Amino acid sequence: MSAFTSHDVAAVSAAVHEMSETLVSLSHAISADPELSYDEHRAAARCADLLEQHGFAVERASYGQPTSFAARIGSGDTHVVVCAEYDALPGVGHACGHNIIASSALGAGIALAAMVDDANIRLTVLGTHAEEVGGGKVDLIEAGAFADADVALMMHPSPYDEYGPKSLATEEWVVVHTGRASHASAAPELGLNALDGVIAGYNNISMLRQSFRKHQQVHGVIVDGGKAPNVIPERAEASYYLRAVTMEDLEDLRARVRACLEGAATATGTTVEITVNGHVYESLKPHEGLVATFTEACDAIGREFHADPTGDELGGSTDFGNVSQRVPGLHADMAVYCYPAVNHQHEFAAACVSPEGDKTMLEAAKALALTALAVGRSPELVKG
Numbered sequence: 001m002s003a004f005t006s007h008d009v010a011a012v013s014a015a016v017h018e019m020s021e022t023l024v025s026l027s028h029a030i031s032a033d034p035e036l037s038y039d040e041h042r043a044a045a046r047c048a049d050l051l052e053q054h055g056f057a058v059e060r061a062s063y064g065q066p067t068s069f070a071a072r073i074g075s076g077d078t079h080v081v082v083c084a085e086y087d088a089l090p091g092v093g094h095a096c097g098h099n100i101i102a103s104s105a106l107g108a109g110i111a112l113a114a115m116v117d118d119a120n121i122r123l124t125v126l127g128t129h130a131e132e133v134g135g136g137k138v139d140l141i142e143a144g145a146f147a148d149a150d151v152a153l154m155m156h157p158s159p160y161d162e163y164g165p166k167s168l169a170t171e172e173w174v175v176v177h178t179g180r181a182s183h184a185s186a187a188p189e190l191g192l193n194a195l196d197g198v199i200a201g202y203n204n205i206s207m208l209r210q211s212f213r214k215h216q217q218v219h220g221v222i223v224d225g226g227k228a229p230n231v232i233p234e235r236a237e238a239s240y241y242l243r244a245v246t247m248e249d250l251e252d253l254r255a256r257v258r259a260c261l262e263g264a265a266t267a268t269g270t271t272v273e274i275t276v277n278g279h280v281y282e283s284l285k286p287h288e289g290l291v292a293t294f295t296e297a298c299d300a301i302g303r304e305f306h307a308d309p310t311g312d313e314l315g316g317s318t319d320f321g322n323v324s325q326r327v328p329g330l331h332a333d334m335a336v337y338c339y340p341a342v343n344h345q346h347e348f349a350a351a352c353v354s355p356e357g358d359k360t361m362l363e364a365a366k367a368l369a370l371t372a373l374a375v376g377r378s379p380e381l382v383k384g
């Protein structure tokens with residue numbers, strides 16, 4: 001039985017409809033002005049300004065994070081946090097569609113603003129910076145942003161609908177090989193080639209891949225391969241993501257990848273330094289009650305479920321995983337109807353400002369708001 005009422009559905013739908021132009025403008029403006037993780041100053045300001053205009057008490061640079069914000073309204077017994085991501089990717093801009101995440105979170109928040117007292121909610125729209133790199137939500141968890149949250153909600157655009165997706169745990173490694181520079185023709189015997197160290201490590205990992213456990217993944221890029229062909233590179237750098245389903249599988253992968261890199265260093269006479277960049281992303285733990293409620297909300301607003309015809313694929317990672325391991329959480333993947341365009345492609349960025357993308361953003365705003373109302377009206381849904 002729904003914990004939100006038919007009156008809730010009508011009120012939320014009307015509120016989102018009324019501000020649909022504003023929300024679409026916000027979404028398109030963020031998409032057109034991509035900013036990388038930890039540098040999302042303009043996107044955070046756009047969101048904070050709009051929430052302030054709608055009566056929220058807004059703290060900018062909240063929790064010691066320059067590009068986060070916390071916008072609060074209501075004083076009810078159930079604290080609902082709606083997460084707004086707004087960082088982009090190098091080279092492909094808003095190809096993960098975080099413009100839709102931010103705009104739908106604001107849409108949900110502003111629609112709820114007039115209903116928080118009635119539903120006994122204390123609402124925070126939280127600007128969660130740096131999802132793509134670093135793990136801004138882990139910064140926010142450590143600073144206490146979710147300490148008194150009863151529930152945390154967000155959506156993510158996707159080729160298909162999956163309201164309770166799983167994700168992989170991940171961490172990023174920066175790998176630097178150091179050798180010795182020398183003239184590549186006149187005195188190559190005096191050099192130690194750091195690029196060879198990186199290449200050997202990359203190839204070792206490629207060979208290891210055949211014996212990975214299911215869903216263990218490593219992917220990498222070479223970010224520094226030397227400066228000139230006639231100088232033996234004394235420094236070379238690669239960046240890898242290690243992913244696995246469980247922390248135990250991730251730990252197994254760490255040990256084996258480390259051996260690949262250290263073996264490469266031995267073989268090439270270089271030294272290797274491995275640094276973990278940012279936070280470890282934990283896997284998503286979807287809350288079944290929230291997923292069911294969100295599904296009902298989508299049904300109530302007339303959104304047809306658009307399933308992945310190949311079944312549930314497990315891939316990708318999010319720092320919302322860490323949130324969901326600590327607080328009842330919903331990370332609903334919602335279709336922008338674009339397959340074979342997928343996240344992190346230029347075509348996906350375009351899909352996230354298409355009419356279909358805009359429609360999904362507005363539907364997400366409604367469904368998130370209705371889920372929040374359900375939690376407010378029936379806190380036992382998440383409070384045990």
Ligand SMILES: [Zn+2]
Nearest residue numbers: 096132343344
């Ligand atoms: Zn992404």
Ligand SMILES: [Zn+2]
Nearest residue numbers: 096098131156
């Ligand atoms: Zn994303």
